[in-house]
């Protein structure tokens with residue numbers, strides 16, 4: 001606990017905004033891209049490879065003066081189902097939100113089957129979330145299942 | 155047709171209830187069909203077997219778009235359209251069409267749907283028919299999309315079982331050969347889940363039924379046993395033996411292929427102790443997995459099975475056009 005606290009402090013505290021916690025270290029920049037953080041003008045601090053007793057290693061992103069809708073967040077669950085959003089008001093955690101897995105994922109993820117029509121035709125991919133706890137997606141077109149660890153963003 | 159066959163046909167005609175969902179007329183896979191849907195389509199197939207030539211499609215144009223060549227399937231569908239009095243347009247090989255010049259599937263489908271009342275398509279990419287059905291203003295019948303689905307093949311397999319056994323319920327079905335990549339055996343498991351079957355999976359070690367399909371069987375209460383030997387003792391209780399090809403290119407270990415290639419061949423002498431109602435099915439084309447000496451055995455049914463494809467496809471076409 002002590003150690004985790006310390007690593008939190010490595011990333012500057014924010015007065016108001018959102019802290020996205022428990023991001024797998026290798027997915028930090030996927031989260032940046034999915035939320036379009038590169039085009040945000042408020043201060044953002046990104047921490048990666050921080051030690052976490054729950055995950056071993058994790059990433060944190062703190063975004064000042066910015067809150068995210070449920071819809072924006074649900075995209076994140078595809079790459080990292082255990083992400084937690086902390087809503088910060090006046091330096092305090094006002095609310096902790098786990099991200100709900102959507103029933104369907106449209107246009108974010110690439111099908112891993114090279115013979116799938118979606119990889120050859122200019123069209124939107126669609127996946128049904130068949131296993132919400134494990135984050136398994138099933139392609140609407142070719143029917144192949146994609147385990148969470150094989151999910152690749154478009 | 156023997157007297158017994160006629161009786162069975164009559165039985166199919168009189169005993170199945172028919173109901174179909176009218177919301178979408180495309181046929182992409184059998185997954186959405188329930189017991190009554192399947193029996194309804196088989197009953198329609200039986201009406202076409204009793205009277206194959208009917209002018210139901212008079213004035214209709216049906217397109218057969220074969221982005222991947224398959225002469226057997228295409229001829230069966232086109233014969234079905236012709237026997238129903240419709241007209242056929244289309245192509246039998248994508249190399250001769252604009253898709254070889256880089257036209258998208260969407261553009262081809264939109265263009266053809268201007269001319270045709272129904273599109274029957276085969277494509278080498280998985281999910282192609284599903285996507286076509288979402289963009290096309292006319293119904294689509296999937297005549298095979300890569301390794302994915304081939305519903306008319308499964309329906310003719312089911313029709314052949316129903317016709318030869320007089321029932322679909324409670325059959326002992328032996329699937330032999332390539333159970334790992336065989337698309338027909340996988341969709342048969344799905345379609346048979348309503349009919350309380352017992353499956354026997356007989357295959358080389360490398361080509362065993364994948365775990366996900368065995369899981370599917372457990373979830374749906376389908377009994378199955380696995381065998382690595384194929385001999386007369388194993389098949390003595392069979393109602394249906396469904397043979398598939400064991401292909402060399404499916405093996406990662408060619409030594410293993412050489413070792414097993416002759417172990418999954420059905421020979422006539424293996425059939426001596428089998429049940430009288432046993433029938434042998436095969437999706438065709440056959441290479442050597444069924445010896446020539448089986449062909450003259452009355453239990454061999456694979457050529458009639460292919461013929462049944464015509465009646466089943468007549469039913470699927472009329473159903474897609476909402477004409478029955």
Ligand SMILES: [Zn+2]
Nearest residue numbers: 111116139142
């Ligand atoms: Zn796919």
